[in-house]
Amino acid sequence: MTRGYREDLAYIHDVGFGSFSLSAAPGLLDMLRRGGIQSGLVVDLGCGSGLWARRIVDAGYSVLGIDMSSSMIAMARRRVPEGHFRRQSLFRADLPGCDAVTSIGECFNYLFDANNNWLRLTRVLRRVYEALRRGGIFIFDVAGPGRLPGRMPVFSHYEGKDWAILVSATEDRRRSLLTRRITAFRQVGEFYRRTEETHTLKLFEAGRVAEELRAIGFRVRVLRGYGRLRFGPGHTGFIARKA
Ligand SMILES: C[S@@+](CC[C@H](N)C(=O)[O-])C[C@H]1O[C@@H](n2cnc3c(N)ncnc32)[C@H](O)[C@@H]1O
Structure with missing residues (x-):
């Protein structure tokens, strides 16, 4: 899993x-x-x-x-x-x-x-x-x-008081898969911790x-x-x- x-x-x-x-x-x-x-x-x-x-x-x-x-x-x-x-x-x-x-x-x-x-x-x-x-x-x-219409990949970013994320998303229309590659930054004390997750959706x-x-x-x-x-x-x- x-x-x-x-x-x-x-x-x-x-x-x-x-x-x-x-x-x-x-x-x-x-x-x-x-x-x-x-x-x-x-x-x-x-x-x-x-x-x-x-x-x-x-x-x-x-x-x-x-x-x-x-x-x-x-x-x-x-x-x-x-x-x-x-x-x-x-x-x-x-x-x-x-x-x-x-x-x-x-x-x-x-x-x-x-x-x-x-x-x-x-x-x-x-x-x-x-x-x-x-x-x-x-x-x-x-x-x-069609969850992701238009040109791909779609890049987006979001931020809050103590976090920010960068997302790159693509839809594979042939295989009906949507993939979001997410880079997350979360403030921990003085610094920002970076983590990566890839979410694939059928x-x-x-x-x-x-x-x-x-x-x-x-x-x-x-x-x-x-x-x-x-x-x-x-x-x-x-x-x-x-x-
Ligand atoms: C976009 S979030 C939505 C969470 C919540 N329903 C909400 O609306 O705030 C999707 C959620 O589905 C959970 N999830 C994805 N696949 C799952 C699975 N096979 N079994 C149980 N939970 C799953 C994720 O861990 C995540 O919490």
């Missing part, structure tokens, strides 16, 4: 990129409530540092978060002491009976678990269906082909994902965003209900 979101990048994701799940949270809670899920257990796959898990618990649900990164899980445990968290690949996790499952921020796409492929994804979708009670809801998003076509969900037995709606949060190119959400 490739280790991803090690200590420094997990910290940077939390302080610098948490706005994705925080902006998504009101829309996600709204979808749960409108779907008749007012209480009960929400399983969050790829829970990261627990920003969304915190909102889940504050809204009156219980939460089980699963993530492969031990640094992310450590932050989630600190942020949500009432929650339950497991460091595990979502592709291998046994899921308890639950009212809702979420997976926010392209978690199904990462190749941190080298076992990730279309077959593994379909198995997870099936396992989610089996774990959900009748009427239960599954909300998630995936990155698909891109899944949204139409095929929707078809698979329907074949499993879900009723499916495709989402262009979570509430006011809009997705970028090649990024698609799903709300799937177990009939």
Whole structure:
């Protein structure tokens, strides 16, 4: 297994990129409530540092978060002491009976678990269906082909008070892979510590994902965003209900 979101990048994701799940949270809670899920257990796959898990618990649900990164899980445990968290690949996790499952921020796409492929994804979708009670809801998003339109590589940089990252991203359209090479600098005392991570994502076509969900037995709606949060190119959400 490739280790991803090690200590420094997990910290940077939390302080610098948490706005994705925080902006998504009101829309996600709204979808749960409108779907008749007012209480009960929400399983969050790829829970990261627990920003969304915190909102889940504050809204009156219980939460089980699963993530492969031990640094992310450590932050989630600190942020949500009432929650339950497991460091595990979502592709291998046994899921308890639950009212809702979420997976926010392209978690199904990462190749941190080298076992990730279309077959593994379909198995997870099936396992989610089996774990959900009748009427239960599954909300998630995936990155698909076209996630990186235009000329490549795409270079970007981001910075905060005590960190900075440089990202070089390319999409291999033939193999449906998106690779982000990330150089992270985090201030430790007087100096900045440099670390490197490469994140490779397997891109899944949204139409095929929707078809698979329907074949499993879900009723499916495709989402262009979570509430006011809009997705970028090649990024698609799903709300799937177990009939
Ligand atoms: C972009 S982050 C999103 C984190 C969180 N959901 C959020 O919105 O803040 C993707 C997360 O997926 C996790 N992840 C990637 N592959 C995974 C796998 N196979 N099993 C469990 N977690 C995984 C990463 O460790 C990371 O925390």
